C-alpha cells in the first residue's frame with residue numbers, strides 16, 4: 341500500500357481580536373497521521389476540537405503554521421499558491437455539508453465544470469454515466485434548486501467522481517441530510533475508498549458514519565487522543581468519553 345497523506349506534528353493557531361483583546365487559540369497542537377490508498381479514515385471529536393481545521397490544513401485550504409503535510413508527494417505546508425492549486429486540481433476532491441453546487445448550472449454542468457476548468461473536458465456520455473452511478477440517471481439538466489438535499493449531495497459526489505481524485509475530503513457530508521439519504525451518501529463514500537487507488541477522509545459528528553471507516557481518529561483539544569481500527573458507533577462513543 342502507498343501513502344496518499346503523511347502529516348507530522350501539524351500545528352495551527354488562530355488569533356482573534358486586536359490590541360489588548362488579542363487572543364491566540366491553539367487549535368491543532370501537533371497532529372500526526374497517515375492515510376493509505378484504499379483507506380477511509382474518520383475524524384471524530386467534540387465540537388471545537390479542531391476537526392474541520394485539520395481537514396482544511398490537510399487539503400491546503402487552510403495554512404498550517406508548522407509541521408509537515410504531504411499529499412500525493414506534494415508538501416502542503418508553506419507551499420506556493422500555484423503548487424497548492426495544482427495539488428488540489430490533480431489529486432483532491434471535496435464534499436461539504438452544504439453541497440457547494442453552482443445554482444445557475446445544471447447537474448451535468450456542475451459535474452463537468454472542474455474537468456472543463458482543468459482543460460480536460462468530459463464527454464456527454466461520461467457525465468451521464470457518472471450521474472447514473474450515483475442514482476441520478478436522466479437528471480443532467482436539473483438545476484440544484486429542483487433537487488432534494490440528498491440529490492444535491494449526490495451531484496456533489498458525482499462531481500468528485502468525475503475528477504477521479506486520489507483523496508476525497510468530506511466535511512460533515514451527511515450533516516444536512518435525513519438518515520436515509522445520509523446512509524446512501526455514506527455508502528457512496530465507502531465505495532470510493534473501496535477503490536484501492538483512492539482514499540477518503542471524513543469529518544463527522546455522526547458516529548454511524550464514522551463507523552464505516554477503516555480507522556477512526558479521536559481528536560480532543562487539537563490532539564489525536566485515540567486511533568481505532570474498525571469500530572462500532574457504540575465503541576467510538578465510548579472512546580470519546582460518552583460525549584459528542
Ligand SMILES: Nc1ncnc2c1ncn2[C@@H]1O[C@H](COP(=O)(O)OP(=O)(O)OP(=O)(O)O)[C@@H](O)[C@H]1O
Pocket residue numbers: 354355356365367385386387388389390391392393394
Ligand atoms: N478562521 C478562524 N478564526 C478564528 N478561530 C477559528 C477559525 N476557524 C476555527 N476557529 C476556532 O478553532 C476551534 C476549532 O474549530 P473547528 O471548526 O476546527 O472545530 P470542529 O471540531 O470542526 O468543531 P465542530 O464539530 O463544531 O464543527 C474553534 O474554537 C473555532 O472557534
